Amino acid sequence: VDPFDQVRSASELLAERAMERMLDLVVQAVDVNDLVQQVDVDALLTRVDLDALLSRVDLDALLTRVDLNRLLTRVDIDAIVQHTDIGAVVLLSSGSVADKAVDLVRGQGVALDRLIDRWVRRLLRRPGPGLRAPAPLSTGAGT
Amino acid sequence: VTAGPGPAGWAAAHGDYAGAASRFAAYAIDVIISWAAFTLALAGVSFAILIITGRSVSLHLGGGIAVAVVFAAWEFTYFGYCWAAAGRTPGMALLGLRVVRADGAAAEPRRGVVRALVFPLSIIPCGLGFAGILVQREHRALHDLIAGTAVVYSWDTRAARLRLLARMAGRPLSGPG
Numbered sequence: 001v002d003p004f005d006q007v008r009s010a011s012e013l014l015a016e017r018a019m020e021r022m023l024d025l026v027v028q029a030v031d032v033n034d035l036v037q038q039v040d041v042d043a044l045l046t047r048v049d050l051d052a053l054l055s056r057v058d059l060d061a062l063l064t065r066v067d068l069n070r071l072l073t074r075v076d077i078d079a080i081v082q083h084t085d086i087g088a089v090v091l092l093s094s095g096s097v098a099d100k101a102v103d104l105v106r107g108q109g110v111a112l113d114r115l116i117d118r119w120v121r122r123l124l125r126r127p128g129p130g131l132r133a134p135a136p137l138s139t140g141a142g143t
Numbered sequence: 144v145t146a147g148p149g150p151a152g153w154a155a156a157h158g159d160y161a162g163a164a165s166r167f168a169a170y171a172i173d174v175i176i177s178w179a180a181f182t183l184a185l186a187g188v189s190f191a192i193l194i195i196t197g198r199s200v201s202l203h204l205g206g207g208i209a210v211a212v213v214f215a216a217w218e219f220t221y222f223g224y225c226w227a228a229a230g231r232t233p234g235m236a237l238l239g240l241r242v243v244r245a246d247g248a249a250a251e252p253r254r255g256v257v258r259a260l261v262f263p264l265s266i267i268p269c270g271l272g273f274a275g276i277l278v279q280r281e282h283r284a285l286h287d288l289i290a291g292t293a294v295v296y297s298w299d300t301r302a303a304r305l306r307l308l309a310r311m312a313g314r315p316l317s318g319p320g
Contacts, residue, residue, distance in 0.1 A: 081308040103306060105168075106239045106298065110153040113162025120277050132159045134247025134281075134293060 154303035158247070160282040161294045165238045172234030177221045178204075181214055219259050226255030231297075241297035245283070250292055258290040 120126075185202040192200045202210060225232040230242045230250055242258065244250050265272025265285045272285030283293050 078308060081305070099306060102237065102239075103303060105237065106165075106296075106303075107153040109165035109168060109238050110156045110162075110296065112164035116163050116277070117282075124278065134158075134160070134243065134245070134295065 152304075152307045154298070154300055154307055156296045157298055157300045157303075159296050161238075161240050161296050162282060163276045165240060165296070166276055166282075166294055169232065169234035169238040169240050172237060173222070173232045176233055177218055180221075181217050184217075185210070222262060223256050223259030226250070226258055227252035228255070230255065235294075239296055239298040240294050242292050243295055243297075245281070245287075245291050245293050247293070247295070254290050254292055258286055258292055261286045261289045264289065 182204070185204075189200050189202045192198065204210060204214060222232060225235075226242050229236075231240060235241065242250050242255065244254065275284045275288065276282050279288075281293055287293055
């Protein structure tokens with residue numbers, strides 16, 4: 001083995017180790033959070049061409065990886081309807097006079113049924129809320 | 144989409160056993176509809192007889208045993224066909240009710256027919272057969288117990304719930320005019 005090559009590989013190894021150690025020390029010394037706070041994100045974003053970036057994203061591939069059903073179960077529909085004009089849109093698109101009348105009749109019917117049921121259970125001294133639904137429909141089969 | 148907890152209202156009663164008020168209202172509507180249809184049919188037949196024979200015949204309910212028998216057959220057909228074909232009569236559809244099997248599954252057509260056949264048994268003893276709707280835990284009348292059926296609330300839960308929430312939001316869009 002050439003002694004010159006031996007010296008060269010040893011010095012390369014030494015330099016590599018020294019560099020790794022130095023990098024470790026630098027990374028440990030730098031406060032990354034502080035560094036990030038100094039970055040002007042707005043200025044950075046103005047330099048980013050989002051259109052060009054998005055054109056490189058394969059949306060189909062991305063969407064196939066998203067479990068939309070799982071995502072939608074986390075959506076609070078009540079809050080969305082209450083805090084947006086979706087409610088009004090639904091009313092305008094599907095809330096005919098007939099629908100309102102039917103809803104009113106059904107609502108009054110259910111309320112009256114529950115009232116009568118409460119009285120009867122009190123009269124019969126029957127404890128508990130009573131039976132609510134037969135098994136298959138209670139799991140939510142919509143019609 | 145499963146909506147989170149919130150103002151469920153009456154729409155959440157879908158699938159529950161229906162109570163006395165809704166069932167009585169539905170029955171009253173069906174009686175009116177079937178009676179009106181039968182009366183119209185009788186008037187039509189009377190008019191047809193007048194046109195064909197030239198004789199004036201007044202057919203009306205209470206006008207003889209034959210008319211009563213035909214009326215009973217018509218009532219059986221009205222209720223039996225509706226329960227067998229769709230599990231609900233027009234009155235029940237309006238109130239959002241449906242006839243199901245006692246275990247909650249969809250009722251077979253033959254159960255609808257049996258239910259219509261034994262329905263008079265609830266009426267004959269001074270209407271005592273209907274007492275089960277009030278006092279029985281599953282709100283089943285005598286004819287329900289015999290036919291192995293129950294009546295539950297049944298509607299498009301999602302649409303009803305959305306309409307309900309929309310009204311609760313209470314912010315209708317202002318029109319262009």
